Amino acid sequence: MTSLPRPAQPPSSLSPSRAGDFMQCPLLYRFRVIDRLPEKPSKAATRGTLVHAVLERLFDAPAAERTARRATALIPAQWDRLLESRPELSELFTEDAGGERLARWLSEAERLVERWFSLEDPTRLEPAERELFVETELESGLRLRGVIDRIDVAPTGEVRIVDYKTGRAPRPEYAEGALFQMKFYALVVWRLKGVVPRRLQLVYLGSGDVVTYDPVVGDLERVERKLLALWEAIRVATETGEWRPRPTKLCGWCDHQAVCPEFGGTPPVYPLSVRPAESGQDVQGRMDPPRAEAAGPVTVEGP
Numbered sequence: 001m002t003s004l005p006r007p008a009q010p011p012s013s014l015s016p017s018r019a020g021d022f023m024q025c026p027l028l029y030r031f032r033v034i035d036r037l038p039e040k041p042s043k044a045a046t047r048g049t050l051v052h053a054v055l056e057r058l059f060d061a062p063a064a065e066r067t068a069r070r071a072t073a074l075i076p077a078q079w080d081r082l083l084e085s086r087p088e089l090s091e092l093f094t095e096d097a098g099g100e101r102l103a104r105w106l107s108e109a110e111r112l113v114e115r116w117f118s119l120e121d122p123t124r125l126e127p128a129e130r131e132l133f134v135e136t137e138l139e140s141g142l143r144l145r146g147v148i149d150r151i152d153v154a155p156t157g158e159v160r161i162v163d164y165k166t167g168r169a170p171r172p173e174y175a176e177g178a179l180f181q182m183k184f185y186a187l188v189v190w191r192l193k194g195v196v197p198r199r200l201q202l203v204y205l206g207s208g209d210v211v212t213y214d215p216v217v218g219d220l221e222r223v224e225r226k227l228l229a230l231w232e233a234i235r236v237a238t239e240t241g242e243w244r245p246r247p248t249k250l251c252g253w254c255d256h257q258a259v260c261p262e263f264g265g266t267p268p269v270y271p272l273s274v275r276p277a278e279s280g281q282d283v284q285g286r287m288d289p290p291r292a293e294a295a296g297p298v299t300v301e302g303p
Contacts, residue, residue, distance in 0.1 A: 008034055008271035010238050013135075013143035014231060016181040022234060024250060027267070029234070030243040031256045035268055039255040041089050043105060046082070048166040051112050051205065052149065053078045055164060056130045058122060066122040072110045079106065112166050112205040119203055119210055127162075128153040136191045138224065142231050144188050151189075158198035161185050168207035178202055179213055183223045186215050196220065241274035243267075 011018075011033050022029040031037045054074045058066050083089055093102045127150045135145040150162040163182060170178065182200035190196050202211040237243050245262045257263040 008036075010034075010272060011234055013145050014227060014234075015144070015146045016184045017146075019184065019227065019230060020177070020181070022230060024248065025246040025254075026233075026237055027243045027245040027260065028254065028256065030237070031259070031267075034238070034271065037256060037259070037268075041086075041092055043092055044166070046089055046092060047105065047109050047112070050075065050079055050082060050109050051166050052131070052164055053082065054109075054113055055116065056149075059125075059127055059130060063123045063126070068114050068117045071113045071117075075106060075109055075113070115205050115208055116164075116203065119205075119208060125152065127151060134185070134188045134192065136188050138191065138228075140228055140231075142228060144184070144191075144227070146185055146188065148185050148189075154198075157195075159189065159193075159195055160199045160201055161189065161197050162201045162203060165202055165204045166206055167204065169202075169204040169209035169211060175211065178211070180223070182213065183215060183219055184227070187220045187223050187227075190217075190220050238272065239275055241270045241272070 018029060018033060021032055032039075054071055057074055057078065058071045061070060093099075093105075096102055129148065129151040132148045132151060133145070134148060135143060137143045148161055149164050152160040152162060154160070161182060163178075163185075165178070169175075179200070179202075182202065186197045186200060196215060196217055198214065200213045200215060204211065245260055247262050251257070251260075251262065254260070257265065259265040259267050261267070
């Protein structure tokens with residue numbers, strides 16, 4: 001029996017990924033959140049999901065058994081589990097009768113997992129949480145939600161939020177985008193627990209870099225104000241139906257070029273009711289990318 005598509009609904013919450021979508025391109029946000037247009041699975045994103053699953057499951061083992069060999073041995077079973085939950089991922093290797101491409105792809109995942117052991121020592125870590133879903137509602141009514149890769153809590157109570165990235169560390173001028181995601185998580189933890197995380201840590205397995213940032217209350221207050229402004233822009237775009245594309249170099253990776261005006265396409269009929277914008281209201285549906293802010297120190301460590 002084929003399930004009916006879910007009716008379109010106005011956005012009700014904000015995650016780091018969707019916030020990033022809107023700041024990158026409001027029309028992309030619409031396609032993903034309101035139209036829910038399908039997207040093809042990518043090998044890079046799927047490899048990231050697989051590596052995350054392996055690093056999460058490794059901590060099920062006793063500390064002394066958390067070795068690189070054990071971690072890489074988890075990859076085949078985690079790949080099978082991923083295929084079982086998301087059968088569409090088999091499309092990634094449909095033209096690979098001999099299995100050579102899949103074997104190379106799994107080998108790349110192995111190298112990423114092995115590199116992690118040069119950056120952190122899992123035998124000395126006991127995460128308080130892994131793949132933790134968090135959600136909070138701000139006083140404004142805006143709901144924030146997301147999934148944190150790992151939370152470490154020191155015996156003294158200090159909190160560290162850790163995120164694994166399977167790509168390479170960005171150049172310093174582009175690093176704020178990833179830090180925005182981490183500050184988003186820190187804001188949620190602060191609002192939930194009343195504790196400002198002591199450290200935010202990005203582990204880049206693709207390049208072997210570890211980026212750390214020590215937030216302060218002022219950082220989180222600025223992020224909250226930015227999210228409120230972003231949410232207001234989303235509300236206006238939702239009500240008016242004005243979702244403008246924002247062309248960048250990332251357009252070359254977008255699955256929705258066929259329905260994007262920048263590429264000669266026509267978006268689907270807007271599925272929500274619209275009303276004219278009020279006088280003086282911005283209907284552009286735009287939000288500037290996050291800017292680097294002078295606050296806590298950022299540290300980059302190599303392998």
